[in-house]
Amino acid sequence: MQKVMTAEQVKAQFHSKGITVTAWAEEHGFKTSYVYAVLNGRMKGRFGTAHEIAVALGLKAKVQAA
Template sequence: MNTLRTPSEAKLWLQDRGISIQAFALAHNVDAPTCYQILAGRKKGLRGKAHDAAVALGIKPPSDD
């Protein structure tokens, strides 16, 4: 069972693995500034690019389209 992360847990997860936010964004084809905003809590990842970034970071579950 996959557990979701909080934005601060996701940030620590990246730091623990030595992955920059920029490198993560490039590897997951998401927008780096949006990733920064998600991790800072300024965006919730409700739709669009922000949602994609939140899913990639493990903050939100993937949608069941």
């Protein structure tokens, strides 16, 4: 089971590993502005790309198909 983290935990993990949000976004094929929006709570990550970002960041658990 995937561990779900808070946005602050994700930011701390990036900082401790020396990863920038921009580098992470480019590596995963997302727009940097969207990643910042998800991390800062402007996009809730309920649907579409925002949801994909939230799952990739570890903010939400990956939904298993039934």
